[in-house]
Amino acid sequence: MGQVARAESLAAFIEQARLRVDRALDAWLPAPPACPAIVSEAMRYSVFAGGKRLRPILTLAAADAVARQIESRSTSGSAGAGPGAIDLALPAACAIELIHTYSLIHDDLPAMDDDTLRRGRPTLHVVYGDGVAILAGDALQAEAFGLLAREPETREAGLAMRKLRVAALVAEAAGAAGMVGGQAIDLQAAGQVPGYGLVLDSTSLEGMHRQKTGALIRASAAAGAVMAGGDEEAVDAADRWAADVGLAFQIVDDILDVEGSAGDLGKTAGKDAARDKPTYPALFGIDRSRTLARECLDRSRSTLARAALGAGWLHEIAEWVVSRRN
Secondary structure, three states: OOOOOOOOOHHHHHHHHHHHHHHHHHHHOOOOOOOOHHHHHHHHHHHOOOOOOHHHHHHHHHHHHHHHHHHHHOOOOOOOHHHHHHHHHHHHHHHHHHHHHHHHHHHOOOOOOOOOEEOOEEOHHHHHOHHHHHHHHHHHHHHHHHHHHHOOOOOOHHHHHHHHHHHHHHHHHHOOOOHHHHHHHHHHHOOOOOOOOOOOOHHHHHHHHHHHHHHHHHHHHHHHHHHOOOOHHHHHHHHHHHHHHHHHHHHHHHHHHHHOOHHHHOOOOOHHHHOOOOOHHHHHOHHHHHHHHHHHHHHHHHHHHHOOOOOOOHHHHHHHHHHOOO
């Protein structure tokens, strides 16, 4: 996919990252005659519907931060390590975005959140029907793991082991112990699993969100650190940093569902309250929820400082997560 020079601002880094991810996704997604046209169209409808690309940006930013750390410790100070690390992390970034998109497609289905608007457009099942939406989500999940296995191509044992580790990280984050488990708890708490209802307190609400939203965000950052060749301390720090950022992201999401509009959010606003879903504002109120998000930001900054991962864009991304309005 080619290397790029390092960005000089967060805005430039995000623009470069989104462009590279979108180009790579377009190249790596299957198209006819390899698959039926309707499956290709449905996948691309959701994958290219817009969105922040937060998770792949985290993957590339974590790879960049680790590369900068390695450079700072190197006597040679190789300036080419950063772009090279981003090249290595790009397939993982794209695979994680495919997983995320599949989760949104399924989450919008009538059996789940029953939403008709996503990223400012009709949700996939509204356009193509429930059956094709389910199949498109299934296909995106399978394509994600195929991509992790294929790219980047290598015969070097060390890089192959990094790829295998990332595949395991993403699988755990997306599965029953991660995102799917958190979604199941959310359904129970919303009264959508007859006979298996749950009432969440503040501790169990946090636990649900650390699975439902946080697990894949953690895997995003950890994958970038692994693919960049980070040591165990760096990978662990990226994971812990992302755990706080993921929780902050969900808290802010809950706040925006109360205060935002459908036009700003690109999805239906106020649905959580309408369905009496457990949220941070419902349990703590808006002001305390904002404080909790800021506390996550403070912890994430400390994590980066202790691990010498402060160079790059990770902290600025965390600040954006807490201050965003959509």
